[in-house]
Amino acid sequence: MTEITNEKLKFALFGCGSIAAKHITAINRLSTAEVVGIYDIDFQVARSVSEKYSIPAFSTVEEMIQNTNPHVLVILTPSGIHARNILELIHYQKHFVVEKPLALRLDEIDKILEECDKRGLKIFVVKQNRFNPPVRKLKEAIDNGRFGKLVMGTIRVRWSRNQAYYNQKKWRGTWAYDGGVLTNQASHHIDMLIWMMGDIESVMAKTATRLANIESEDTGVAILRFRNGALGIIEATTATRPKDLEGSISILGEKGSVEIGGFFMNELKTWNFTEPDIMDQDIFKNDGQVPNVLAWNHSEFFKNVVHSIRDGKRGLIDGIEGRKSVELINAIYESTETGKEIFLKFRPKRCRLGIIDDI
Ligand SMILES: NC(=O)c1ccc[n+]([C@@H]2O[C@H](COP(=O)([O-])OP(=O)(O)OC[C@H]3O[C@@H](n4cnc5c(N)ncnc54)[C@H](O)[C@@H]3O)[C@@H](O)[C@H]2O)c1
Numbered sequence: 501m502t503e504i505t506n507e508k509l510k511f512a513l514f515g516c517g518s519i520a521a522k523h524i525t526a527i528n529r530l531s532t533a534e535v536v537g538i539y540d541i542d543f544q545v546a547r548s549v550s551e552k553y554s555i556p557a558f559s560t561v562e563e564m565i566q567n568t569n570p571h572v573l574v575i576l577t578p579s580g581i582h583a584r585n586i587l588e589l590i591h592y593q594k595h596f597v598v599e600k601p602l603a604l605r606l607d608e609i610d611k612i613l614e615e616c617d618k619r620g621l622k623i624f625v626v627k628q629n630r631f632n633p634p635v636r637k638l639k640e641a642i643d644n645g646r647f648g649k650l651v652m653g654t655i656r657v658r659w660s661r662n663q664a665y666y667n668q669k670k671w672r673g674t675w676a677y678d679g680g681v682l683t684n685q686a687s688h689h690i691d692m693l694i695w696m697m698g699d700i701e702s703v704m705a706k707t708a709t710r711l712a713n714i715e716s717e718d719t720g721v722a723i724l725r726f727r728n729g730a731l732g733i734i735e736a737t738t739a740t741r742p743k744d745l746e747g748s749i750s751i752l753g754e755k756g757s758v759e760i761g762g763f764f765m766n767e768l769k770t771w772n773f774t775e776p777d778i779m780d781q782d783i784f785k786n787d788g789q790v791p792n793v794l795a796w797n798h799s800e801f802f803k804n805v806v807h808s809i810r811d812g813k814r815g816l817i818d819g820i821e822g823r824k825s826v827e828l829i830n831a832i833y834e835s836t837e838t839g840k841e842i843f844l845k846f847r848p849k850r851c852r853l854g855i856i857d858d859i
Pocket residue numbers: 514515516517518519520539540541542545576577578579581585599600601626627628669684
């Protein structure tokens with residue numbers, strides 16, 4: 501493991517496609533962290549990112565690690581190969597940041613967590629929306645018991661992704677490398693629902709492929725029962741036309757209701773409680789919005805990563821947290837395949853997600 505000094509924490513990117521720009525911006529904005537190197541299997545891709553951001557690109561991972569000695573490897577490859585990438589890189593003894601979802605299959609995730617634990621390595625999953633100010637306030641209200649008995653939690657992802665979006669990258673919408681709207685776009689919201697409402701007892705779901713020509717679903721609905729007795733609803737589609745409508749969460753309880761909307765759970769819409777609290781004062785003004793700054797919440801995520809590594813604290817979204825949404829997503833697919841209510845803890849029997857033929 502690279503020694504932690506007072507210098508900035510060093511991050512190296514593994515894969516640098518569409519999302520890499522946000523990571524570079526988010527990390528390099530911090531006074532405590534920097535991107536020291538980038539690698540992509542397609543060297544042309546790495547080179548063009550390198551030229552844009554003046555960060556050295558390497559043609560092999562070996563070379564990148566020898567030259568930059570990073571503390572953290574950031575995995576930005578297609579979702580279906582996250583697990584393979586992490587397990588191949590683990591012998592370098594570096595901590596990991598992984599884009600969402602952590603991986604597609606639970607057996608892969610369990611292997612990753614076991615191997616990281618064995619080596620004392622930390623792993624963090626990018627769920628940047630957990631750092632949105634209205635989301636943080638909602639979580640605080642739940643943790644302080646302000647809702648009383650929880651009644652229902654709902655997430656809605658009504659986004660627009662046309663065929664050109666799916667055609668642009670050949671892994672998108674495939675069972676082996678991506679999954680559909682539930683695994684990809686809605687995985688943020690599914691993570692949020694579990695974070696707010698707690699463990700899940702069971703799920704029943706239906707999916708459909710309505711407008712996109714892809715293997716997996718562009719539309720899905722699910723009904724949940726949480727362990728605490730509350731109910732949950734997931735409504736997700738990338739087939740909203742002609743443009744994005746919302747990405748929202750609402751939590752209803754005995755003594756309050758909160759709705760956070762916007763496109764990425766970024767705007768506080770409703771904050772109603774029967775019992776007032778000091779935190780209600782100016783909540784819309786102080787915490788109602790995510791600042792309009794590129795990759796702002798990615799930066800907040802990386803601050804948490806740096807803090808966790810430097811101070812030996814648990815990260816907000818570690819591997820165990822990252823596993824929860826994948827468990828539910830796998831169970832949702834099993835429900836759609838079998839027509840049955842699926843109870844968690846869950847081991848897939850009939851889920852097509854993440855099965856790669858070539859390994
Ligand atoms: N947090 C978010 O809001 C958010 C947003 C977009 C994407 N993502 C996630 O980020 C990941 C990447 O998505 P993207 O849109 O950037 O994909 P992309 O297709 O644009 O980029 C993936 C890159 O990985 C490279 N790659 C593939 N196999 C590789 C290998 N074996 N070794 C090294 N590089 C390899 C490709 O050449 C490509 O440049 C996905 O898991 C996706 O779900 C998260």
